[in-house]
Amino acid sequence: MIDLYSDTKTKPTAAMRAAMAAAEVGDDHFGEDPTVQALQDFLAEKLGKEAALFLPSATMANQIALKVHTQPGDSVICHELCHIRLFEGGTPAVLSGVMLDVVTGERGVFTGDQVRAAIRPSGPYFPPTRLVCVENTHNFCGGAVWTMAELDDVVVAVREAGLKLHLDGSRLFNAAVTLGGVEGAWAMAQRLVRDFDTVTVCLTKGLGAPIGALLLGTKEPIEVARRWKHAIGGAMRQSGIVAAGGLYALQHHLPQLALDHENAQILAQGLAEIPGLKLSPWPETNLVFVDIAGTGLSGDAFxxxxxxxxxxxxxxxxxxRFVTHLGVGRAEISEALTVIRAVCS
Ligand SMILES: Cc1ncc(COP(=O)(O)O)c(C=O)c1O
Known part of the structure; x- marks a missing residue:
């Protein structure tokens, strides 16, 4: 089976499993797990943030971020196709009691002027706008990478209005490797998160760890986030076992992301040559979406x-959507193309 369903399908490598098996652990409810601590310290330091909090998933990290920055009845500005809105079970309404004011934009990108236009007026009729969420890379819009100029434009509007800014950087390192190369990835990642009040980083996508995400920011929001981690059952006792997989991934798997991006380009080239298929859009990272309308097949049949x-x-x-990841090599990509060609002919 060639599984291009998602980069979340990655399985821990033997070396990662060895690191996990050897991890020193303690009770993380009491801050006593040295490996969880090491993971949090490592990523906070590398990304230039004061504090980091290990959590079970990126969904929980995003939703706790919303909770930290808002009060019930507030408004949050986000892209209409962002993960927080489409795929997190309506939790902004459930956990935070906020409403989402959506903006549109090609590639999941919006502008500072769109933020200005979406901010609610003040006064008793309106929900106070508190927070803006950015997703980078943008999953549903084809793994698109925000340019630094696009980010900076939004940051100016957010600061002008005194709002908070959250990054769903579940695939932050795909963006960092694309813009900075493998050598420059850490410096680029630090720059990409610099102006965000809170940042979600996921360990279980292209990085290949089995469980976990982190929420990063200054000490104050992360302390509030810690309370919510416990309150909603996200505190996990000897979680150093899984944190070790995440630490291993951050220290060893950034080069893999560049390979995934190369494989995505090879896959995209092959797909573009098949009659009836159109790349939608052309991939920028490891997510390859293809429009199959020209084949006459339904998505389900395809x-x-x-x-x-x-x-x-x-x-x-x-x-x-086809997603390249560490479980799929060059040979599997060309085998998959052979199958897709046959199915479309
Ligand atoms: C952009 C983005 N944010 C958040 C998530 C949620 O990640 P998790 O499955 O760790 O909750 C995903 C999952 O695919 C995602 O693509």
């Missing part, structure tokens, strides 16, 4: 036929 021949992809409607 996916079912691929699966019957051993290739798995995800996505909805006539826009399936």
């Amino acid at each position: 996916k079912a036929r691929l699966k019957a021949q051993g290739v798995v992809c995800s996505g909805s409607g006539s826009r399936p």
